[in-house]
Amino acid sequence: MKKKIFKRFLRDKRAITPVLSHLLLTVVAVAIMSLATSATFVITTNMKETMGERVVVEDVWFNGATGTVNVYLRNVGKADIQISGVYVNHVGQSFNGNASRLQVNKQGWLSIACSWEAGKAYYIDIVTNRGTHIADYYKAP
Amino acid sequence: MRTITRLLKREKRGISTVIVVMLSLVLVVIIVGNVVLWSYQMNQVDLERTQETLTIANVTRMEPAGLSIEVKNTGAVSLHLVAVWVSDSTEHQRYDADVFLNAGESVTYNRTDIALPSGAFLAKVVTERGNMAVFSED
Numbered sequence: 394m395k396k397k398i399f400k401r402f403l404r405d406k407r408a409i410t411p412v413l414s415h416l417l418l419t420v421v422a423v424a425i426m427s428l429a430t431s432a433t434f435v436i437t438t439n440m441k442e443t444m445g446e447r448v449v450v451e452d453v454w455f456n457g458a459t460g461t462v463n464v465y466l467r468n469v470g471k472a473d474i475q476i477s478g479v480y481v482n483h484v485g486q487s488f489n490g491n492a493s494r495l496q497v498n499k500q501g502w503l504s505i506a507c508s509w510e511a512g513k514a515y516y517i518d519i520v521t522n523r524g525t526h527i528a529d530y531y532k533a534p
Numbered sequence: 535m536r537t538i539t540r541l542l543k544r545e546k547r548g549i550s551t552v553i554v555v556m557l558s559l560v561l562v563v564i565i566v567g568n569v570v571l572w573s574y575q576m577n578q579v580d581l582e583r584t585q586e587t588l589t590i591a592n593v594t595r596m597e598p599a600g601l602s603i604e605v606k607n608t609g610a611v612s613l614h615l616v617a618v619w620v621s622d623s624t625e626h627q628r629y630d631a632d633v634f635l636n637a638g639e640s641v642t643y644n645r646t647d648i649a650l651p652s653g654a655f656l657a658k659v660v661t662e663r664g665n666m667a668v669f670s671e672d
Contacts, residue, residue: 426557433561437568444569444576449664452619454626465628469664471576534623 445471446525451500453517455509455533462507464517466492466527467500477522481507481515509533583663585610590669591640593650593657600646605659605667607635613665615643619658622651631659 447470454463462481468474473496479488492501509515511533518528587609594602601620607613615633619626629648635641643659650657657669 429561433565437565440569441572444572447579447664451617451660451666452621452626452628452658454621458624463626465626467660467664469662471579 442472443523443525446474446521446523447471448474448495448519448521448525448527450519450527450529453531455511455531459504460508462505462509462515462517462531463490464492464503464505464519465500466495466503466519468495468497471497472523473497474525475522476503476519478520479503479505480518480520481505483516483518579663582611583665586613586661586663586665588613588635588659588661588665588667590657590659590667593669593671595650596644596646599649600644601648601650601657603643603645603657603659603669604640605633605635605643606640607637610637612636614662615659616662617658617660618643618645618648619656619660620648620650621656621658622653625651 447468449467449469450464451467452463452465454465456463466476473494475494476488476492479486486505486507488503488505490501490503492503495501503519505517514530514532516528516530518526520526587607589606589608591604591606593604596602603618605615613635615631615635618629618631620629621627627648629645631643631645633641633643654672655670657671658666660666
């Protein structure tokens with residue numbers, strides 16, 4: 394009985410085009426919706442991470458022994474941060490240290506290779522890869 | 535009313551447009567809702583941070599070693615001290631701390647493992663939200 398029905402179903406070619414077109418349309422619709430949902434997720438995650446960045450400068454040390462400016466940073470926000478640039482008086486400087494990448498609630502030193510003079514004020518601007526600026530004037534002792 | 539319902543049931547045109555608009559609306563509501571909620575949360579964090587204020591009344595040397603810091607929470611929210619800094623012209627040293635203070639409360643925080651410099655120094659306490667209080671002695 395089942396075999397007969399199956400054979401009849403295979404022989405009958407009518408209305409195959411509408412079924413296929415509906416099937417294709419469904420696949421396309423599902424694919425587009427998945428894309429839109431993924432895009433939504435990515436966009437909102439990026440926006441949330443950018444809005445959740447908070448970094449504080451706990452200490453700035455004009456180190457006479459090494460001739461560098463050491464900045465102690467702490468991530469008090471809700472997203473991990475990565476330092477992408479450091480500017481002293483609007484001039485880009487090279488930097489290193491364990492504060493280059495900071496997880497949430499973590500802290501560390503950032504060593505900026507830049508010469509300084511005692512008694513002068515310096516505008517130090519630290520920029521994260523999402524574009525957050527942590528900038529202020531600091532006077533060398 | 536019945537005629538309108540019958541008409542709506544019979545008329546199949548424009549259904550896909552309605553479905554697409556509804557799905558797009560759902561996506562837009564999800565994006566906007568998510569961003570607004572997160573923004574609200576971050577505003578709360580910033581508000582709490584601005585409400586948090588503290589002062590260091592005094593820093594004294596302890597005998598035979600160590601230091602004693604008198605901290606007062608002058609803000610409207612409770613705070614958590616996470617670090618103590620002691621700096622002079624040659625050294626900047628950070629020490630981890632773990633002290634909770636209610637609004638208006640004062641505490642004397644004693645540490646025997648921190649040695650104060652002999653000359654001028656700067657002492658700082660840092661809260662979990664990122665606020666600081668500074669005390670300097672010449």
